[in-house]
Amino acid sequence: MYVIKSTPALMLAVAIALMPGMVLHGLQFGPAVWLQVGICLVAALLAELAAAFYRQVGLVKTLADCSWVPTGLLLGLSLAPLTPIYLDLLATIVAINLIKHGAGGMGQNRINPAMGGLMVVALAFPTLLYPAPSAHAPWLAQVDLAQAWQAILRIGPRLHFDAMASATPLANHYQGGFSVHWSVFGYLLGGLALAALRVIRLEIPLMLLASCALTCVALGESWADSLTELLYGGLMLAAFFIATDPVTSPVTFKGRLVYAALIGALIGTVRRFGLYPDGICIAVVLCNLLVVDIDRRMRPAVFGNPPAGR
Amino acid sequence: MQLNAEQSVRPVLSWLKQRVSVRDTQIESWRGGVHLPDQKHLSNRRHIRHAPLPRMLCVPLGWNGREAQPVVVPGQRVLKGQAIASGVGTAVWVHAPTSGIVKRIMPVPVAPGTQMPTCIVIESDGEDEWGMLEPLAREETSIDTLSAFLMQKGLVGLGGAGFPTGLKLKGGDRTIDTLVVNGAECEPFITCDDRLMRERALSVLQGVQVLANTLQVDRVRIGIEDNKPTAIRRMQEACAQIHSNIEVVEIPTRYPAGSLRHLVKALTGRTIPEGALPAAIGVTALNVATAFAVGQAVLEGRPLISRIVTVTGLCERPGNFEVPIGMGVRQLIGLALPQPDARGVHVGGPMMGESLAHRMSVVAKTTSCLIVGARSLLPPRPEPTPCIRCSRCADACPVGLQPMELFRASSNDNRPLLATLKINSCIECGACSYVCPSNIPLRDTFRQQKRAQAKR
Ligand code: SF4
Ligand code: SF4
Numbered sequence: 001m002y003v004i005k006s007t008p009a010l011m012l013a014v015a016i017a018l019m020p021g022m023v024l025h026g027l028q029f030g031p032a033v034w035l036q037v038g039i040c041l042v043a044a045l046l047a048e049l050a051a052a053f054y055r056q057v058g059l060v061k062t063l064a065d066c067s068w069v070p071t072g073l074l075l076g077l078s079l080a081p082l083t084p085i086y087l088d089l090l091a092t093i094v095a096i097n098l099i100k101h102g103a104g105g106m107g108q109n110r111i112n113p114a115m116g117g118l119m120v121v122a123l124a125f126p127t128l129l130y131p132a133p134s135a136h137a138p139w140l141a142q143v144d145l146a147q148a149w150q151a152i153l154r155i156g157p158r159l160h161f162d163a164m165a166s167a168t169p170l171a172n173h174y175q176g177g178f179s180v181h182w183s184v185f186g187y188l189l190g191g192l193a194l195a196a197l198r199v200i201r202l203e204i205p206l207m208l209l210a211s212c213a214l215t216c217v218a219l220g221e222s223w224a225d226s227l228t229e230l231l232y233g234g235l236m237l238a239a240f241f242i243a244t245d246p247v248t249s250p251v252t253f254k255g256r257l258v259y260a261a262l263i264g265a266l267i268g269t270v271r272r273f274g275l276y277p278d279g280i281c282i283a284v285v286l287c288n289l290l291v292v293d294i295d296r297r298m299r300p301a302v303f304g305n306p307p308a309g310r
Numbered sequence: 311m312q313l314n315a316e317q318s319v320r321p322v323l324s325w326l327k328q329r330v331s332v333r334d335t336q337i338e339s340w341r342g343g344v345h346l347p348d349q350k351h352l353s354n355r356r357h358i359r360h361a362p363l364p365r366m367l368c369v370p371l372g373w374n375g376r377e378a379q380p381v382v383v384p385g386q387r388v389l390k391g392q393a394i395a396s397g398v399g400t401a402v403w404v405h406a407p408t409s410g411i412v413k414r415i416m417p418v419p420v421a422p423g424t425q426m427p428t429c430i431v432i433e434s435d436g437e438d439e440w441g442m443l444e445p446l447a448r449e450e451t452s453i454d455t456l457s458a459f460l461m462q463k464g465l466v467g468l469g470g471a472g473f474p475t476g477l478k479l480k481g482g483d484r485t486i487d488t489l490v491v492n493g494a495e496c497e498p499f500i501t502c503d504d505r506l507m508r509e510r511a512l513s514v515l516q517g518v519q520v521l522a523n524t525l526q527v528d529r530v531r532i533g534i535e536d537n538k539p540t541a542i543r544r545m546q547e548a549c550a551q552i553h554s555n556i557e558v559v560e561i562p563t564r565y566p567a568g569s570l571r572h573l574v575k576a577l578t579g580r581t582i583p584e585g586a587l588p589a590a591i592g593v594t595a596l597n598v599a600t601a602f603a604v605g606q607a608v609l610e611g612r613p614l615i616s617r618i619v620t621v622t623g624l625c626e627r628p629g630n631f632e633v634p635i636g637m638g639v640r641q642l643i644g645l646a647l648p649q650p651d652a653r654g655v656h657v658g659g660p661m662m663g664e665s666l667a668h669r670m671s672v673v674a675k676t677t678s679c680l681i682v683g684a685r686s687l688l689p690p691r692p693e694p695t696p697c698i699r700c701s702r703c704a705d706a707c708p709v710g711l712q713p714m715e716l717f718r719a720s721s722n723d724n725r726p727l728l729a730t731l732k733i734n735s736c737i738e739c740g741a742c743s744y745v746c747p748s749n750i751p752l753r754d755t756f757r758q759q760k761r762a763q764a765k766r
Contacts, residue, residue, distance in 0.1 A: 001345055006692075009747075065696070107696035107699065107748075247698050249699075252704070303584075304571060305735060
């Protein structure tokens, strides 16, 4: 029935499915991407070790659920390359120590750790985050590893290219016009593979993308623009890898449709009107908080019982 | 041959539907359930063999506190089929499985070994001499008469919990218009009903007809899972042979297709309301082996003194045995030649059954299957990890419960929430535990929770 039968294997499957997108992202934007992902992954491991230590739960038990791997990867891929290292660490600590272990460990958190961590950093330190060079800028690929290190450690001269005010890869409002992100295709591929293996539920990304495009149209964009919008930034990443996190999404089919439609609509709206370019992480976190109510209202009827009131 | 478009698209559609977790309620009469590796091939290839008479038989007088009163004393000689305990109230009568001397009356563990009802110990004299057999006079067809007769012949449901068949027939006030016969046998490993239908199809149908005539139903449907094509064919042939209008219905193989509510739903389209008996919707349901035993009792006067038990797993000669009630489980297993390194025995199916808790247990009327080598065939699940709300359990639950929520509520012993979530509708089928990637013992938790609530 299910190819992937254990929880750690599910976590690792998500991590592996992220690879095609990550590799394409790295090829397009150079070593800075790899550095970012590497740092977040190591930080996630350290945060997990720390949690095992101060919560006094077994080290092996904590690490063995493997949930820190996708969290680390997702943080690395959604924070802007060349973000100062202390913000990377802060985001990871918020994600793993506060959001996940603070709630009692894997499965207990109500908001997606990576998105929560990202949101705190984005809201609290916009000035530190946003002047970071844009991930969309083609010159990023020319930054070599040494330069990238200097930039994230904030030592040595500030990298000053014609950095346009922009944000993390999850955001898309930059002035440079449309350039296809190769990673979009990788995420799509990985996401579809996860759906085929029944690790994620396909209805979430499909509904999210559809709702996002429709919202953009409803808000006055042209169809062409709205559909192109789907190929931007991390929308595909969010649709297939973030909104589908089972821990923080509803447990019924109808619930998942509502949840995904809400996220899609919020992303569309925030992108159109919002102050925060990081529409995605805010949309996801908000809808995560609605999940408990969605679940309560959408309980299916029980066999032999009258349809459930609630 | 022309392949029609719909046929070629259907598998693709159903594959897709699984991925987006839409349930196909049009071809399925109920939602959820799981496909299990059925392991039936181990034991369904050999004919039913008669277990040789053991020297000692410990015949249980009942279970769950429902016990018959002994009417024999130690030292007395009894004949095969002679009543040795009389039913009072809801207990059925008990009969000697062979002729011999009553040795003792004492508590003995009964498979799976969690209960020790009083048993009458009979030492066989090897003669296997029948006592008088009194069939039911054929003209007599009132439900009350049949019901009392079946109580006297010791008839209980052979498929599951062993509810007295006589009581089941009495039912309620509503007229019964449909008889549902359960030949689904949806648990893996078990093949006793399969072999019974293959080898004694006519006798099964005779029993069914007796019931149908007495209950005066309009419709009789026998549901058999489609993983038993031979049994289906034999039963259909037998129906044609006796020109009966009994319908043999092939149902898709999906656990728990043999659950009472699900089979009734699949065969009649009616839903048994929660907390009600099938009689409430005009249905009586029983198992094929029970129907066979009813036929034997009514037409030949034979009381229920033996049953077919599947002995399977790590054995040289697994298969089905006609076993006298009260035979030692270990002796029975010996007949299938267990492999020397086989460890552990499981009683019943792997999903609903339990492991053998007492080596000296005896076969009861409800013992359907013994799985030898359970320790390697049905290894315990690894340590549970936290729930990740993947909702596989909810997709698998055949009654539409939300096991992940039930589990959380059980852990907090939140009774009001458990009631809202309808924990009492749980049929303890274990489909949820089976699919859980975190190895959470969901079913066992619910079972304990229900028992704890019932106690209070
Ligand atoms: S199958 Fe297990 S892990 Fe998944 S939701 Fe159910 S209880 Fe949780
Ligand atoms: S054991 Fe209960 S909760 Fe679990 S699948 Fe079966 S009926 Fe549903």
